[in-house]
Amino acid sequence: MRSRKQLAYRAGALLLGQLPLRSVAHLYTAVPPRTGHIPNVVRQTWDTPAFGRTHAAYLARFREMNAGWSFELTDNAGCDTYMEANHAGEPILDVYRSARIGPLRTDIWRYAVLWRHGGVYCDVNKMLTVPLDELIAPNDRAVIAAEDTPLLQPVSWQTDPLPPRASALLQHPRFNRLNWCLAFEPGHPFLARALERIVETWPRVRGRPFDDVKAAVVDWSGPRMWTRAIADVIERDPSVAFTQAGLNFHGFGDQNIRYSWVRYLQRPSYRHLPGQVIAA
Numbered sequence: 001m002r003s004r005k006q007l008a009y010r011a012g013a014l015l016l017g018q019l020p021l022r023s024v025a026h027l028y029t030a031v032p033p034r035t036g037h038i039p040n041v042v043r044q045t046w047d048t049p050a051f052g053r054t055h056a057a058y059l060a061r062f063r064e065m066n067a068g069w070s071f072e073l074t075d076n077a078g079c080d081t082y083m084e085a086n087h088a089g090e091p092i093l094d095v096y097r098s099a100r101i102g103p104l105r106t107d108i109w110r111y112a113v114l115w116r117h118g119g120v121y122c123d124v125n126k127m128l129t130v131p132l133d134e135l136i137a138p139n140d141r142a143v144i145a146a147e148d149t150p151l152l153q154p155v156s157w158q159t160d161p162l163p164p165r166a167s168a169l170l171q172h173p174r175f176n177r178l179n180w181c182l183a184f185e186p187g188h189p190f191l192a193r194a195l196e197r198i199v200e201t202w203p204r205v206r207g208r209p210f211d212d213v214k215a216a217v218v219d220w221s222g223p224r225m226w227t228r229a230i231a232d233v234i235e236r237d238p239s240v241a242f243t244q245a246g247l248n249f250h251g252f253g254d255q256n257i258r259y260s261w262v263r264y265l266q267r268p269s270y271r272h273l274p275g276q277v278i279a280a
Contacts (some may be wrong), residue, residue, distance in 0.1 A: 006265060014263045018052035021262070025049040027063040030070040036138035037185040041070045041119035045106055051072055052262030055125070059257075062127040069120070069132060076102070081111040086116060093198045098206065099280045100128050101213065107179070107221035108198060114184045115191035123180040125260035130252045132183075135245055141185045142242040144230065145249045146171060147178035147223060166231035171244045176223035179232055181253065189240060194229040201225070201278065211275040220278075 013019050028049065034040050051059065063071055074082070087093040092108065094253075099105045110121040119227050120132060128135065151162065151174055167173045184191060198221055210216035218224050233240055248255065 003268060006268060009264050013036060013257055013259075015093060016259065018054060018262045019261050020054040021050040021265075022053055023050050024056050024059050025073075025165075027060060028071045028073045034068070035093060037118075037141045037181050038135075038136055038143070039117065039119045039186075040068060041072060041117070042111060042132070043072050043074065043110070043119055043121045044124045045074045045076075045079055045109065046124045046263065047075055047266050050266075051124075054259040054260050055262060056259055057147075057194065058254075058260075059124070062122075065131045065280065066133075067126060073124075074104075074109075079105060082113060085110060092195050093280070095199055095202050098202070100278050100280060101217070101270050101273065102267065102277070104221050104278060107217070108195070110179070110182065111149065111194045113193050114182055114186075115188065115195065116186060118184050118186035118188075121182045125257050125263065126180050126250050127254050127257060128181065128249055129254055135249055135252070136183050137243070140243045142182070142188050142190060143179050143183040144190070144242060144244055145181070145245040145253070146175045146247050147255075148174050148247060149223065150174065151176055151224075151227065162227075162231045163235040165238050166234040169234055169238060170231070172247055175247070176255070177227045179223050179226045180246070180255065181249065188242075189233045189237070192228050194231050195225055197225055197229045197232070206280050207280065209275055209277050213273045213276065213278060214271050217270065217280055240276050248266065 010019075014158075031040065083093055083096050086236070087096070092112065096105055096108045099108070114120075114121055161167075162170070162173060170177075201220060205216065205220050230242075
């Protein structure tokens with residue numbers, strides 16, 4: 001049965017001419033690998049390759065701008081299969097299995113698949129408005145950017161300040177690092193530390209209900225955790241290789257593709273979930 005929120009989404013999508021959903025499966029094709037530390041593969045995930053009319057058009061534009069890159073779309077079952085096959089016997093798999101909402105599993109999967117295989121991860125409702133090749137050079141080993149959300153917020157339980165080296169070396173140190181678009185070579189220590197930190201902080205969230213589910217995800221697996229994982233590595237090894245792309249990829253990040261909310265006809269947004277346990 002559809003929720004009232006989903007019924008409202010459907011009515012709005014119909015009114016705005018966004019239905020029926022359009023398949024974008026044809027966009028996810030492979031090209032030959034090329035030289036460079038960061039593999040020329042863009043990795044995305046969603047339940048199905050079907051989106052509203054405008055959202056699908058923006059995804060096609062993103063694909064056209066990056067003809068020299070392979071694009072892959074992995075559904076929920078594919079993410080599960082990947083984690084089971086590649087992290088059997090590791091603590092991060094236990095954490096992944098414990099997650100009770102999709103965004104937590106997606107966060108873990110993105111760090112894990114980039115750590116093992118490298119490439120670019122990009123949320124399916126977001127895009128860069130310039131070609132990736134304008135932001136990622138062949139000699140780059142990691143490309144990160146800041147987002148315009150404060151590092152510390154009253155609702156956060158991860159309130160430890162950045163250590164001094166990280167604060168000095170990171171651009172916009174008062175803001176979080178965004179995790180909706182990540183570009184990495186395989187095996188980069190930022191990704192390894194993110195997975196470690198999620199495992200280490202699992203006891204803080206395991207079995208605990210959160211009134212603000214979105215804030216809890218941001219804290220545990222999202223931008224606030226990601227920022228501190230990066231800071232941990234920099235503090236230990238300030239010579240670690242990474243490239244910074246300013247605030248929101250120098251302003252070229254589209255953080256919410258127009259009408260991308262239509263995808264919530266397929267799965268409710270976690271922003272609207274009531275307070276609940278997010279990990280068992």
